[in-house]
Amino acid sequence: MKDNHLIDVDKLYMYFPVTAGxxxxxxxxxxxxxxxxxxxxxxxxLGLVGESGCGKTTTGRCILQLYEGIKGSVLFEGxxxxxxxxxxxxxxRRNMQLIFQDPFASLDPRMTAxxxxxxxxxxxxxxxxxxxxxxxxxxxxMVELEPYMADRYPHEFSGGQRQRxxxxxxxxxxxxxVVCDEPVSALDVSIQAQIIILLEKxxxxxxxxxxxxxxxxxxxxxxxxxxxxxxxxxxxxxTKADEIYANPLHPYTVALLSAxxxxxxxxDRTRKRIILKGDVPSPIFPPPGCRFNxxxxxxxxxxRQQQPELRELTPGSEHWVSCHxxx
Amino acid sequence: MTTVVKDEKILxxxxxxxxxxxxxxxxxxxxxxxxxxxxxxxVGLVGESACGKSVSALSILRLIPYxxxxxxxxxxxxxxxxxxxxxxxxxxxxxxxxxxxxxxxPTTSLNPVLTVxxxxxxxxxxxxxxxxxxxxxxxxxxxxxxxxxxxxxxxxHYPFQFSGGMQQRIMIAMALSCNPALLIADEPTxxxxxxxxxxxxxxIDDLRKRFGTSVIVITHNLGIVARYVDRVNVMYAGRLVExAPTEELYANPLHPYTVGLLASxxxxxxERKKSLRVIKGLPPNLARLPKGCAxxxxxxxxxxxxxxxxxxxxxxxxxxxxACFAPIRK
Numbered sequence: 001m002k003d004n005h006l007i008d009v010d011k012l013y014m015y016f017p018v019t020a021g022x023x024x025x026x027x028x029x030x031x032x033x034x035x036x037x038x039x040x041x042x043x044x045x046l047g048l049v050g051e052s053g054c055g056k057t058t059t060g061r062c063i064l065q066l067y068e069g070i071k072g073s074v075l076f077e078g079x080x081x082x083x084x085x086x087x088x089x090x091x092x093r094r095n096m097q098l099i100f101q102d103p104f105a106s107l108d109p110r111m112t113a114x115x116x117x118x119x120x121x122x123x124x125x126x127x128x129x130x131x132x133x134x135x136x137x138x139x140x141x142m143v144e145l146e147p148y149m150a151d152r153y154p155h156e157f158s159g160g161q162r163q164r165x166x167x168x169x170x171x172x173x174x175x176x177x178v179v180c181d182e183p184v185s186a187l188d189v190s191i192q193a194q195i196i197i198l199l200e201k202x203x204x205x206x207x208x209x210x211x212x213x214x215x216x217x218x219x220x221x222x223x224x225x226x227x228x229x230x231x232x233x234x235x236x237x238x239t240k241a242d243e244i245y246a247n248p249l250h251p252y253t254v255a256l257l258s259a260x261x262x263x264x265x266x267x268d269r270t271r272k273r274i275i276l277k278g279d280v281p282s283p284i285f286p287p288p289g290c291r292f293n294x295x296x297x298x299x300x301x302x303x304r305q306q307q308p309e310l311r312e313l314t315p316g317s318e319h320w321v322s323c324h325x326x327x
Numbered sequence: 328m329t330t331v332v333k334d335e336k337i338l339x340x341x342x343x344x345x346x347x348x349x350x351x352x353x354x355x356x357x358x359x360x361x362x363x364x365x366x367x368x369x370v371g372l373v374g375e376s377a378c379g380k381s382v383s384a385l386s387i388l389r390l391i392p393y394x395x396x397x398x399x400x401x402x403x404x405x406x407x408x409x410x411x412x413x414x415x416x417x418x419x420x421x422x423x424x425x426x427x428x429x430x431x432x433p434t435t436s437l438n439p440v441l442t443v444x445x446x447x448x449x450x451x452x453x454x455x456x457x458x459x460x461x462x463x464x465x466x467x468x469x470x471x472x473x474x475x476x477x478x479x480x481x482x483x484h485y486p487f488q489f490s491g492g493m494q495q496r497i498m499i500a501m502a503l504s505c506n507p508a509l510l511i512a513d514e515p516t517x518x519x520x521x522x523x524x525x526x527x528x529x530x531i532d533d534l535r536k537r538f539g540t541s542v543i544v545i546t547h548n549l550g551i552v553a554r555y556v557d558r559v560n561v562m563y564a565g566r567l568v569e570x571a572p573t574e575e576l577y578a579n580p581l582h583p584y585t586v587g588l589l590a591s592x593x594x595x596x597x598e599r600k601k602s603l604r605v606i607k608g609l610p611p612n613l614a615r616l617p618k619g620c621a622x623x624x625x626x627x628x629x630x631x632x633x634x635x636x637x638x639x640x641x642x643x644x645x646x647x648x649x650a651c652f653a654p655i656r657k
Contacts, residue, residue: 193591
């Protein structure tokens, strides 16, 4: 671990059991996260991209220790989170927060906006009485909502406003690290831009570190310093944001980038497009060798037999890729 | 081979008004919408949630739930016949047969307790009078057409045995089963991954070229339709605010809302650190629409007149119309 790293993830595994029969006997595993390693520097935003079912959300939640049975190591400022006891972890949690994907499902409909945002302040014993009220009002202003809205219930807000409430709640306890789990994918295009700009502003003002999860490479591009691409539980490529868009190396990254539409027919119609065949295979029985091989146009025999490791192309380039064919 | 005559209008929507009566009051979901679709043409209908794009599509098929919804005015002329005056019996012959629709969420639109065969064959037996055996053959052919491998076996599977992208293909196969003249795709790509989105749009586009089907693609993402449609209609608060041939619209957007929408889409080919521009504020509450142009509270270039009366559609270029009083900025 280096001093400037906030998060260090090493060989992270998360398997969910598949059970069957009356006795609920375990018959297989869903290999949601299957040997993932990366780090996030202080003040940096790491974008984590992949299609649904690739394990990106599970990875985010593993860092926050929201599951039992996580294998591997997660260091937060050098502290091993997987070894912490319940009470220690609870205290640690105020440093790490989560912004959810669906602002319609993630807010308790029977609590007012003020109660939702203020709850973490009470739980972690941050403030009482007048101070509590002031802090809640301040949080409302921080996410560009009006404090007088504190008495309203979630259904009285629009999707974008609800997402602001979710952000205020996550930031109430002044965390150092925030996992943003697809924070804009449920929102309208014009509102998406508002939320991304707000998240960028808050990061710069409060010195936050983000893990920004999304399925859309164009959304991640603006906010991230580095980007990791996941496929079937593994990271296939990770590098600086500019590099991944200018010089993508893994065939999956190339295909993913070419599938993102560009809102300009002249550019989009002339662009070379790689359309992947078929769907993502089941994470219960991933294909042998490289997991991408059944959909890959470059696949050779070695890809069907041997799982490629993530390797740095030239030392110090910080461009890591896991593919036998990339030289 | 028949050549496609692009001028032949097969659908004309004139001043369509669909309102909903709720506790909040009269909700003008679609409020004076007019546009045409030519034979073999594909039209993109673009707008944010609650702008009335889905409601207008459901109005074409007369599938608006009553109460609370009711089509209060306008005409929908399909091959010379006003669908709003057609009897329920006539509509049954049109739905799924002449006009087919791909619904937004395949997971909720497919019947979970019926096999794929049963669901696709229903239309074949009903509209094309096929016997069971023949219908099954046709189902297999349709599934192959939309790229489902092992179709002979898969046809007897239930929807849950397919992934989201596969389910959406089944929806497309179902919609195509009766060779419709018009295909309405309501957000066909929202619930699927970006690599699958491309597959689906390619399938729809390919089928349009092969069979000369007219297509209306409804979406909130201006990026998605850029490559596939001939014409883009932009909707805001129940009305059309701009319409133009695709290349013209992206190169030269003239309504401030269209300009804002285009600027707020993150693009892969722009400079990375160039920050997004946003449209300030929120879409309006349809029960309490502002006076004048519905967009004026969010508009940067609004003039006094925008607050008083609704701007009509005006010609601003070849086949390019917009509804806006603000002067055109060059």
